[in-house]
Amino acid sequence: xxxxxxxxxxxxxxxxxxxxxxVQPLMFLLMVVTLFPLGVSPSPDTLQRIGPGVIWIAAxxxxxxxxxxxxxxxxxxxxxxxxxxSGMPLPAVSAVKVAAHWLVSFVPLLLLSPLxxxxxxxTVDMYIALVLTLLLGTPLLSLIGAIAVGLTVxxxxxxxxxxxxxxxxxxxxxxxxxxxxxSAALQLPYHAQLAIIxxxxxxxxxxxxxxxAYSLKVSQN
Amino acid sequence: MLEARGLTCSKQDxxxxxxxxxxxxxxxLLYLRGPNGAGKTSLLRILTGLSSPDSGAVLYNGIDISKxxxxxxxxxxxxxxxxxxxxxxSALDNLSFWLAQHNVSVPVNTLYDVLEKVGLVGLxxxxxxxxxxxxxxxVALSRLWLKPAKVWILDEPFTAxxxxxxxxxxxxxxxxxxxxxxxxxxxHQPLSETAGEHRVFDLEYxx
Numbered sequence: 001x002x003x004x005x006x007x008x009x010x011x012x013x014x015x016x017x018x019x020x021x022x023v024q025p026l027m028f029l030l031m032v033v034t035l036f037p038l039g040v041s042p043s044p045d046t047l048q049r050i051g052p053g054v055i056w057i058a059a060x061x062x063x064x065x066x067x068x069x070x071x072x073x074x075x076x077x078x079x080x081x082x083x084x085x086s087g088m089p090l091p092a093v094s095a096v097k098v099a100a101h102w103l104v105s106f107v108p109l110l111l112l113s114p115l116x117x118x119x120x121x122x123t124v125d126m127y128i129a130l131v132l133t134l135l136l137g138t139p140l141l142s143l144i145g146a147i148a149v150g151l152t153v154x155x156x157x158x159x160x161x162x163x164x165x166x167x168x169x170x171x172x173x174x175x176x177x178x179x180x181x182x183s184a185a186l187q188l189p190y191h192a193q194l195a196i197i198x199x200x201x202x203x204x205x206x207x208x209x210x211x212x213a214y215s216l217k218v219s220q221n
Numbered sequence: 222m223l224e225a226r227g228l229t230c231s232k233q234d235x236x237x238x239x240x241x242x243x244x245x246x247x248x249x250l251l252y253l254r255g256p257n258g259a260g261k262t263s264l265l266r267i268l269t270g271l272s273s274p275d276s277g278a279v280l281y282n283g284i285d286i287s288k289x290x291x292x293x294x295x296x297x298x299x300x301x302x303x304x305x306x307x308x309x310x311s312a313l314d315n316l317s318f319w320l321a322q323h324n325v326s327v328p329v330n331t332l333y334d335v336l337e338k339v340g341l342v343g344l345x346x347x348x349x350x351x352x353x354x355x356x357x358x359x360v361a362l363s364r365l366w367l368k369p370a371k372v373w374i375l376d377e378p379f380t381a382x383x384x385x386x387x388x389x390x391x392x393x394x395x396x397x398x399x400x401x402x403x404x405x406x407x408x409h410q411p412l413s414e415t416a417g418e419h420r421v422f423d424l425e426y427x428x
Binding site: 087220 | 266269270271272273290291294295297299301302303304305306307308309310314318319321322323324348
């Protein structure tokens with residue numbers, strides 16, 4: 001078992017043993033999306049207009065619920081200390097943990113997305129654009145979120161601070177993602193928006209692991 | 222040889238210690254003593270490199286530990302207040318994942334043997350959270366028999382252990398020292414004779 005495989009396997013095992021925590025954000029997402037038609041208007045046109053935004057906002061908010069799980073348990077039970085004393089490069093460890101977290105919290109969301117798209121009367125073109133933005137955007141949520149979790153993990157009630165730190169950072173992503181789906185609805189090209197999200201993702205993938213490692217070190221002090 | 226040079230640490234505007242220097246040689250057991258809040262845990266965490274001192278340096282075999290982390294961490298075993306075990310995983314899984322992280326390969330049989338030694342026969346597959354506090358402590362302590370580390374830094378290792386557990390731990394401390402190992406430990410109960418010869422280092426509470 002190689003070092004990183006071990007961490008990945010461990011995180012997956014832990015995630016699947018805590019099924020309630022795994023399902024909770026998904027339930028939240030489903031509830032938000034199903035309540036919107038009841039609250040706003042069930043007319044197909046309205047739903048199609050607000051649909052992409054609703055799905056993205058629900059995804060961001062539900063990801064905030066699951067985000068803390070990334071390092072909270074490891075910090076509280078001391079596993080994080082043991083990671084730091086293992087001699088493994090901490091940025092690499094963080095990257096593996098973020099990958100595992102993305103897999104368990106966002107891939108189910110991607111699998112649910114056809115259902116959500118049908119609820120909100122999205123066209124096939126819109127749905128393809130939505131999936132593409134989710135594919136590029138959700139790893140970004142995980143990477144940036146992990147930095148904030150690293151910073152707040154040592155605090156007693158870090159959740160509120162976490163949301164305050166992250167919501168402004170996620171706004172550009174939300175704007176570009178929904179604008180891409182809107183363009184798709186009008187049969188316009190949306191490569192530009194996708195390219196910008198991809199650029200943000202690449203930048204985060206390159207630098208976030210180091211920022212996460214640093215924030216975790218600060219929290220240990 | 223583990224050496225601390227001129228360590229200063231302050232927490233919440235209170236200086237815990239200032240210009241603290243100490244040397245621990247191989248085959249030595251250092252028993253760190255002091256009242257609550259004197260800074261024992263802070264000192265131990267600085268010695269492991271988990272937190273950094275306000276000033277001063279920690280050297281292992283003459284090399285600053287912040288310069289050569291891998292070299293130091295291969296030889297270090299730290300057990301803190303927190304057990305470092307995940308509650309939803311079994312003792313066996315916890316240990317094997319920990320060993321993989323620390324790049325130690327141990328056959329599975331040895332894992333069972335060690336768990337038997339610490340008195341956890343039949344509990345290998347139970348999620349750690351269902352074990353008692355003392356048993357959880359024993360899971361954490363079984364690392365002492367698994368990683369061939371020269372330096373042991375143990376923060377209150379006797380907490381929640383029963384008489385037999387204390388005896389087992391003290392015996393293994395003595396064995397480790399006789400093999401040329403180096404131990405720094407804190408405890409609020411004095412070490413008994415089983416632990417072998419040891420040097421006492423007192424940390425005063427400062428206002």
